[in-house]
Amino acid sequence: MKQSRLLTVFLTIYLGAVFVFIFAPIVASVVFSFNSDRFPTIPLGTFTTKWYTAIAANPQIAEAFRTSAVVAASSAVLATFIGFCTAYTDYRFSFRGKGLFLALGLLPPTIPAVIMGLAMLAWFSRLQITGTVTAIVIAHTVLCAPFATAVIRLRLAQMDPNLEPAAWNLGASQWRTMREVILPFTLPSIVSALCLTAAVSFDEFAVAWFVSGLNKTVPVAILEILTGNVDPQINAIGTIVFATTVILVIAAQLLAGLKQRKADTAK
Amino acid sequence: MLLMQLAFFVGPLIFLTIMSFWIVKNYRMEPSFDFANWERMYTRPFFWDALGRTLWMSALATLLTSLLAFPAAFAIAFRLSPRARQVALFLLIIPFFTSYLVRTYAWQVIIADNGVVNGALAAIGFGRYQMLNNVFGSLVGYLTLCLPLAVILQAWSLAAIDRRLIEAAWNLGCSPASTVVSVILPLAKTGIVVAAVFCFILSFGDFVAPYYLGGSKPPTLSILIVDTAKSGQQWPRSAVVALTMIAILMAVSFAGLSLAYGRRK
Numbered sequence: 001m002k003q004s005r006l007l008t009v010f011l012t013i014y015l016g017a018v019f020v021f022i023f024a025p026i027v028a029s030v031v032f033s034f035n036s037d038r039f040p041t042i043p044l045g046t047f048t049t050k051w052y053t054a055i056a057a058n059p060q061i062a063e064a065f066r067t068s069a070v071v072a073a074s075s076a077v078l079a080t081f082i083g084f085c086t087a088y089t090d091y092r093f094s095f096r097g098k099g100l101f102l103a104l105g106l107l108p109p110t111i112p113a114v115i116m117g118l119a120m121l122a123w124f125s126r127l128q129i130t131g132t133v134t135a136i137v138i139a140h141t142v143l144c145a146p147f148a149t150a151v152i153r154l155r156l157a158q159m160d161p162n163l164e165p166a167a168w169n170l171g172a173s174q175w176r177t178m179r180e181v182i183l184p185f186t187l188p189s190i191v192s193a194l195c196l197t198a199a200v201s202f203d204e205f206a207v208a209w210f211v212s213g214l215n216k217t218v219p220v221a222i223l224e225i226l227t228g229n230v231d232p233q234i235n236a237i238g239t240i241v242f243a244t245t246v247i248l249v250i251a252a253q254l255l256a257g258l259k260q261r262k263a264d265t266a267k
Numbered sequence: 268m269l270l271m272q273l274a275f276f277v278g279p280l281i282f283l284t285i286m287s288f289w290i291v292k293n294y295r296m297e298p299s300f301d302f303a304n305w306e307r308m309y310t311r312p313f314f315w316d317a318l319g320r321t322l323w324m325s326a327l328a329t330l331l332t333s334l335l336a337f338p339a340a341f342a343i344a345f346r347l348s349p350r351a352r353q354v355a356l357f358l359l360i361i362p363f364f365t366s367y368l369v370r371t372y373a374w375q376v377i378i379a380d381n382g383v384v385n386g387a388l389a390a391i392g393f394g395r396y397q398m399l400n401n402v403f404g405s406l407v408g409y410l411t412l413c414l415p416l417a418v419i420l421q422a423w424s425l426a427a428i429d430r431r432l433i434e435a436a437w438n439l440g441c442s443p444a445s446t447v448v449s450v451i452l453p454l455a456k457t458g459i460v461v462a463a464v465f466c467f468i469l470s471f472g473d474f475v476a477p478y479y480l481g482g483s484k485p486p487t488l489s490i491l492i493v494d495t496a497k498s499g500q501q502w503p504r505s506a507v508v509a510l511t512m513i514a515i516l517m518a519v520s521f522a523g524l525s526l527a528y529g530r531r532k
Contacts, residue, residue, distance in 0.1 A: 007443070008346055011338060011341065011342035011346055012342060012346065014338050014339060014342065015338075015339050015342040015343065015355070018335070018336075018339040018414070018418065019358065021410070021414070022359070022362055022411075022414060022415055023358075023361075023362075024373075024374075024377065025369075025370035025371075025373035025374050025377065025411060026361070026362065026365050026370060026373070028373040028376070028377055028383070029369050029370070029372070029373040032373065032376060110468055110516075110520070111280075111472075111513065111516075112468070112471065112472020112473070112489065112512065112516070113472060114472055114474055114489045114492050114493060114509070115472065115492070115509040115512060115513060118492055118496050118502070118505050118506065118509050119280050119506075119509070121496065121502075122502055122506070199363075199364055203364070203366055203367070205366075205367075205368055206474070210496070219366055219368055222366065222368045222369065222372075223368060226368060226371075226372055226479060234368075234369060234372045235369070235372070235373070237369070238365070238366055238368075238369030238372070238373075241365075241366055241369070242364070242365050242366070242369075245364040245365070246361075246364060249364060
């Protein structure tokens with residue numbers, strides 16, 4: 001393709017501007033978290049870690065982190081399990097109403113969180129479980145399962161469909177095939193699904209806000225501080241959460257990559 | 268597995284529908300079959316005002332996001348080397364792992380009346396602008412939410428275009444502008460429309476941007492839901508608002524998807 005120089009330069013600068021817009025709030029919250037001013041402006045104040053000491057001394061925040069960790073871990077495991085079953089069912093079987101089945105499995109993220117939050121709040125209060133950690137776990141499992149389904153289904157699509165029948169022909173039972181053929185093959189995607197769903201759950205606030213009651217997760221705690229007033233503690237919390245998620249994601253990538261490489265050398 | 272999804276995804280939604288026909292007496296909900304909530308919401312002008320405002324704000328956000336995302340996606344798909352493209356896409360995924368709330372809060376501080384942007388503008392001799400608590404603020408929030416996703420989706424669909432088609436257009440003497448309009452846009456239509464549909468869904472249902480950056484007044488539908496649901500037992504009325512939103516979203520999504528996967532000219 002002929003390339004006009006001017007256009008290329010313009011597009012590159014434009015792309016840079018878009019990245020500045022996208023990263024401005026992320027960078028700003030990290031920078032502000034070490035900044036002494038309550039209302040940061042230019043020029044910036046001095047370096048400080050007082051916002052971090054403030055949250056370390058705040059038992060509510062610590063509690064919120066504990067709740068979030070429990071919720072994220074349990075809903076990640078449940079959602080990944082459900083996602084695996086849905087993906088495998090879609091891969092292996094065909095039956096009437098499969099379209100509907102898949103729609104059910106994939107739709108939840110397209111319903112706005114406030115609506116899901118309201119619906120679940122009403123439903124859970126009928127079941128008498130609003131405000132419990134269980135309620136948040138169930139809600140997040142439903143919301144996260146589609147992501148797990150998508151990730152695992154993509155991996156299954158790369159599998160040779162003859163592998164499974166081959167294992168059966170060689171006398172492996174259905175369960176053994178599942179254990180020794182399907183699971184090892186999908187393992188990288190299962191790990192990614194676990195991390196992804198944990199990250200989604202850790203970040204979800206609207207539904208958690210509706211159903212959580214006194215058991216606040218971290219984003220719900222942030223939301224409540226936010227409603228109050230300007231408080232740079234939010235930046236400190238945000239920076240910690242950001243660092244945690246990034247480490248999780250990179251760890252997952254490395255793990256998956258390592259497994260992949262081992263598998264490749266084994267071949 | 269399916270049971271779980273049925274019990275806790277479909278269940279709540281069906282219950283929401285049923286609940287919209289219940290009535291609230293003495294701050295307690297009572298099962299009933301009554302159109303009172305529907306009538307009450309649909310005859311109040313503030314409901315229609317909020318509906319109209321939500322519609323045009325999310326439509327504006329969708330349009331802006333699509334327009335702003337396109338040159339960026341174009342640059343990623345056609346101007347970057349494959350390696351740089353991977354880095355760019357990876358960078359675009361990072362925002363999904365940062366809390367939207369924290370980013371909103373950061374914007375609140377950045378564009379505040381005494382914030383960093385106004386400080387910088389003042390330093391080079393421009394007046395202070397009010398950017399928070401108005402439509403501009405809301406739009407910044409919506410863009411924060413939608414832009415990364417829109418760029419990724421558009422870049423994917425642009426990168427999937429067969430380069431030979433574009434070269435053919437060049438060889439046949441198309442100008443850059445007409446190549447974009449009559450070759451690239453139709454080929455990338457699916458990705459662009461899907462991205463727009465996602466933007467619309469996201470900004471239509473988002474209550475954080477209009478609340479914390481847009482100043483919450485006058486309210487959008489999502490804020491209406493949060494307010495009525497949080498401030499008492501008026502859940503049935505919130506349910507009416509929620510069901511109206513679902514109906515609109517479904518209509519928009521179906522229209523969008525049939526446009527995206529429909530016949531090409």
